[in-house]
Amino acid sequence: MALAKVEPFAVEQWMDKYETRAKYNIAETCVASISLDDLKELSEDKISEIWSPSTKLTYGAIRGSEKLRSTLANLYSAKKPLDAEKVLITQGAIAANMTVLYGLVGKGDHVICHYPTYQQLYEVPKTLGAEVDLWRARAERKWQLNIEELKGLIRPNTKMIIINNPQNPTGAIIPKAMLDSLIEIAEEHNLIIMADEVYRPLFHSISPGSSDFPPSVLSLPYTKVIATGSLSKAYSLAGIRVGWIASRSSELIEACAQARDYTTISVSQLDDQIAAYALSQSCIHGLLGRNIKLAQQNLLTLDNFVENFRWTCEWVKPVAGTTAFIKFSKMGQEIDDVVFCEKLIEDTGVMLCPGSRCFGEEFKGYVRFGFCCETNVLDEGLEKLRGFMKKGYQTLPLAQEE
Ligand SMILES: Cc1ncc(COP(=O)(O)O)c(C=O)c1O
Structure with missing residues (x-):
């Protein structure tokens, strides 16, 4: 019997491989998760079970x-x-x-x-x-x-x-x-x-x-x-x-x-x-209020990072959702985003998601950031990334031409 071919689900495989070992997961697509205690805290209804x-x-x-x-x-x-x-x-x-x-x-x-x-x-x-x-x-x-x-x-x-x-x-x-x-x-x-x-x-x-x-x-x-x-x-x-x-x-x-x-x-x-x-x-208003505020605050931090690294980063600033797609190039040529993300997590514990692996070959040099994590995780993760940009980044290979 011929089985239907199911292509690997690249982004899920990437997340599965790294998300439990990442120290600073700034690739996640959920707004920082909450507990049931947090949910009750955000709700006006403190009485109902x-x-x-x-x-x-x-x-x-x-x-x-x-x-x-x-x-x-x-x-x-x-x-x-x-x-x-x-x-x-x-x-x-x-x-x-x-x-x-x-x-x-x-x-x-x-x-x-x-x-x-x-x-x-x-x-x-x-x-x-x-x-x-x-x-x-x-x-x-x-x-x-x-x-x-x-x-x-x-x-x-x-x-x-x-x-x-x-x-x-x-x-x-x-x-x-x-x-x-x-x-x-x-x-x-x-x-x-x-x-x-x-x-x-x-x-x-x-x-x-x-x-x-x-x-x-x-x-x-x-x-x-x-x-x-x-x-x-x-x-x-x-x-x-x-x-x-x-x-x-x-x-x-x-x-x-x-x-x-x-x-x-x-x-x-x-x-x-x-x-x-x-x-x-x-509950919904308290919960969404918390999340939109978190997204706005964290986006300012990410924007600041992109501004500091204009020589190598470009983006179309996101309007909604939890992610940003940032392109990294050196002298006009895209870097190898997969090597970048692999090396970054190995050296620093910072997890990002490589565009060409997870969203299609044509997104060479792109990296997906999930910026709606806890603010301290984003702050510390970006700090580590800044350190990597000074040390390991220059040695990264460029993306291969097709
Ligand atoms: C566009 C999109 N749809 C669906 C999902 C699946 O989300 P869930 O099953 O957690 O609701 C994701 C998760 O990343 C997503 O990005």
């Missing part, structure tokens, strides 16, 4: 508790009410993405995926037999997309356009006007838009009043949209493994539910209850 120990540990509600699903549905209801039936709970956004793709994409389909991004979003459709084209956000356009390029990619069998907004690793956003153009095209060709919105609503450098501020795809006037999200990044709770799929379309949500039956049954009741507490009106 986060988890009730007398609850019998059954599977719980198969699609996720009514409480959690309606809380999430309300978060998507700003423009137009969303029903709790249109939300499915999953084990993190990774399972949400997998479920959507497993349920909706197959052989004969063509998928267009925003790039660079989390490898899962373009690799899994290929594994399922679909053809994939990449819709490139380019550094020279400040990581923005081009609608004419999208038009050129559409084929008669195109089924889905996948976007990641805010974008990992660049921290860029797809602005409102581009989202409007995107749905116009999707509507014209009857395409599904899937948006991995796992970094929402961590908008640290754009205000909701800005005309560019991106709404969720669920707030756009189009039904064939699916959003995935989770508690891991903007809400600092990766350890509970709770994510979700939400759609405006019953047909799409039911197709995802059918696929989910084969992989999930239900998500841990403990996790579900903690998630509902974190997203409740009494």
Whole structure:
């Protein structure tokens, strides 16, 4: 029997290899994680139990508790009410993405995926037999997309356009006007838009009043949209493994539910209850307030670092999310980012994530920083990196030409 080839998931392998031995993990994509004690501290509700120990540990509600699903549905209801039936709970956004793709994409389909991004979003459709084209956000356009390029990619069998907004690793956003153009095209060709919105609503450098501020795809006037999200990044709770799929379309949500039956049954009741507490009106504002403040403060520190090293670093400053994609070159030539990251962690214990290994060959010289860790970890990590820039950096090789 021929087994389907599954490409290694480069960024996850890199994180797995180094994150438990790193002394200064400044590659992490979660806002500094919190404990249940911290969560209670951030909440206005100090009385309710986060988890009730007398609850019998059954599977719980198969699609996720009514409480959690309606809380999430309300978060998507700003423009137009969303029903709790249109939300499915999953084990993190990774399972949400997998479920959507497993349920909706197959052989004969063509998928267009925003790039660079989390490898899962373009690799899994290929594994399922679909053809994939990449819709490139380019550094020279400040990581923005081009609608004419999208038009050129559409084929008669195109089924889905996948976007990641805010974008990992660049921290860029797809602005409102581009989202409007995107749905116009999707509507014209009857395409599904899937948006991995796992970094929402961590908008640290754009205000909701800005005309560019991106709404969720669920707030756009189009039904064939699916959003995935989770508690891991903007809400600092990766350890509970709770994510979700939400759609405006019953047909799409039911197709995802059918696929989910084969992989999930239900998500841990403990996790579900903690998630509902974190997203409740009494807690969400304190939690997001803490995280946006942390992101803004840490970004100033990272900005300072980039300014000091202008002779070798360049970036498009991130607008949202937890990451920044910084390019390192010497005399106009990119350095070997993989050797850089390997040597850095060996010599100093500072963990970064190499662009060309984790996001695609074309990102030679790029390094992903996760700057929303604890402030002291970023401060100390950057201090060590400064030391490395003075000593080991000059000896680093340049990236190999193809
Ligand atoms: C774009 C994107 N989607 C999904 C995930 C998976 O997140 P989780 O399963 O922890 O919710 C990640 C993690 O890095 C990510 O960057």
